[in-house]
Amino acid sequence: MQLKNGFVLESVGGAYLAVAVGEEAVMANALIRMNATGAFIWRLLSEGDYTEEQLVEAMLGEYDVPRELAERDIRAFIAKITEAGLLR
Amino acid sequence: MINSTTLAEELALHGTCAGTTRGVSMEPLFRTNRDVVVIERPASELKKYDVALYRYPDGKYVLHRVIGVRDDIYLIRGDNTFVVERIPKEWVIGVLVRFNRKGKSHSCEERGYKAYSVIWNFLYPVRYLWHRTRMLLGRAKRWLFRKRRTEDGKQ
Structure with missing residues (x-):
């Protein structure tokens, strides 16, 4: 899976905000708020094509968290961005 | 906005x-x-x-x-x-x-x-002058154009 083009990710005060720009901004006025781990996954998915398993591995490589927690967080994150129609 | x-x-x-x-x-x-x-x-x-x-x-x-x-x-x-x-x-x-x-x-x-x-x-004063000049030039152009058209109409 991979994110659609046309989003800008900015950080402010410990939060990360993704905003639709260009064509995407005309279609929907989206503002997506996430934490640091969300932003980590967001960056991966905006740069390349990843499976859920690959995302879990990448997260375990970056953060010191139990595998079950990483899997649960990533599944929840994917569900959210799928529901919002942000995947290609 | x-x-x-x-x-x-x-x-x-x-x-x-x-x-x-x-x-x-x-x-x-x-x-x-x-x-x-x-x-x-x-x-x-x-x-x-x-x-x-x-x-x-x-x-x-x-x-x-x-x-x-x-x-x-x-x-x-x-x-x-x-x-x-x-x-x-x-x-x-x-x-x-x-x-x-x-x-x-x-x-x-x-x-x-x-x-x-x-x-x-x-630079605001300069930008303002430039803005006014462009507006005046635009108005002058429109005025000249209209004048020319009426003259053409008479011929």
């Missing part, structure tokens, strides 16, 4: 928000749907050159630059407008802290951005 209806709620809830801009009033800095502005709830009074997000009583949001601070009001002008607005301080709900312009992220603390703010404001 800014491109969201939930800005006030986002700011009240999280103290931050972000969105694209609409309109030409902050050009050349921001262009419609191209650039992203990141807004924070102001911790203290705004200073000259800060970019304020404020809300008119009719609900319209505007993002323009503070060019003066008075007791109860801010003097505010868009980088590409030629009128000064007197905005009550309580209308201001946010201040620009970061922006993403042409895909590049910038902080409002950057020296380059600060220099732009000061120089752009300093």
Whole structure:
């Protein structure tokens, strides 16, 4: 899976905000708020094509968290961005 | 101007928000749907050159630059407008802290951005004269064109 083009990710005060720009901004006025781990996954998915398993591995490589927690967080994150129609 | 209806709620809830801009009033800095502005709830009074997000009583949001601070009001002008607005301080709900312009992220603390703010404001009289001259030239052109057409009509 991979994110659609046309989003800008900015950080402010410990939060990360993704905003639709260009064509995407005309279609929907989206503002997506996430934490640091969300932003980590967001960056991966905006740069390349990843499976859920690959995302879990990448997260375990970056953060010191139990595998079950990483899997649960990533599944929840994917569900959210799928529901919002942000995947290609 | 800014491109969201939930800005006030986002700011009240999280103290931050972000969105694209609409309109030409902050050009050349921001262009419609191209650039992203990141807004924070102001911790203290705004200073000259800060970019304020404020809300008119009719609900319209505007993002323009503070060019003066008075007791109860801010003097505010868009980088590409030629009128000064007197905005009550309580209308201001946010201040620009970061922006993403042409895909590049910038902080409002950057020296380059600060220099732009000061120089752009300093050049206002020149920009105003240029704006007036262009308007007069446009009017003159239209007048000449109309004159020519009536003469043609007579022939």
